Amino acid sequence: MNQTSSFRPVRPRRSVLYLPANNSRALEKLTGLGCDSVVFDLEDSVAPGAKDEARENLRRFFADGRAATLPAGMETVIRINALSSPWGGEDLLAARGCKPDAILIPKVDAPEDIHAVEDALDQTDAPAGLRLWAMIETPRGVMNACQIARMARTDGARLDCFITGTNDLLKETGVAALPGRPWLASWLMQIVLAARAYGLDVLDGVYNDFKDDAGLIRECDDGQAMGFDGKTLIHPAQITPANKAFGISAERLAEAKAIWEAFSLPDNAGRGVISLDGRMVERLHLEMAERLIEKASRIEARHGGDQIT
Secondary structure, three states, X not given: OOOOOOOOOOOOOOEEEEEEOOOHHHXXXXXXXXXXXXXEEOXXXXXXXXXXXXXXXXXXXXXXXOHHHOOOOOEEEEEOOOOOOOOHHHHHHHHHHHOOOEEEEOOOOOHHHHHHHHHHHHHOOXXXXXXXXXXXXXXXXXXXXXXXXXXXXXXOOOEEEEEEOHHHHHHHHOOOOOOOXXXXXXXXXXXXXXXXXXXXXXXXXXXXXXXXXXXXXXXXXXHHHHOOOEEEEOOHHHHHHHHHHOOOOHHHHHHHHHHHHHHHOHHHOOOOEEEEOXXXXXXXXXXXXXXXXXXXXXXXXXXXXXXXX
């Protein structure tokens, strides 16, 4: 691995839309969408016989300037097939050449899966700013989530975000897909806990019925309460509900600014704990406040103040 110091960009990731890389029509509509991030998919949504076509379609999209016309601040991510698959190696080279913000690795079972992609990127002199996202979607992945997340603390680490693959977890475990996800909840919280222990963002899985607005809203609210930063989506109609559920309220923003201003006072310089409005506030709360303020500023810069509710 290279020894470049790792960093974690502060980004809003309320709504993360999957788009099949071979769907040219969908790619053309991206400029009018309000999602925070887009995942160009070379994996599950692309049939085996269409993998080469999808890869070339994506190369053209990034090479001919269309990607540069995407809304400012929209994060670009490419989901490759596993390196162990017949398509993984070519996918990784194509993704590296497209220069997205991040590459999403599917079915991450152990830290070695992250190592393999990092080593391959290092061999091609990929820029340090190219991040990695990891799909946690297998029983082994859930059990090893903490060790995988720990990769974010190694020298030159690229790991930046977890995505829960709820459909794959349901398929591999046989757990019933019930409203409220009662049998998935403990596993989802395990993934959230691992991500938070090592400073990663973490995104909830997809809601499959894109015509069920009420069900989507309930699951977004549930995911927000569980601690997720945002939700992965399968249809543009799901963007607005996700942005609202995982957005930053005016009250939260005001509280964060009050914490920042209090620690900025000369009398509080160097203090680890201060009193604010009758409660004790630590420097860890300052770090959280600064991150929230930065996210809010990025949302406002792209969408305007109407996104702060």
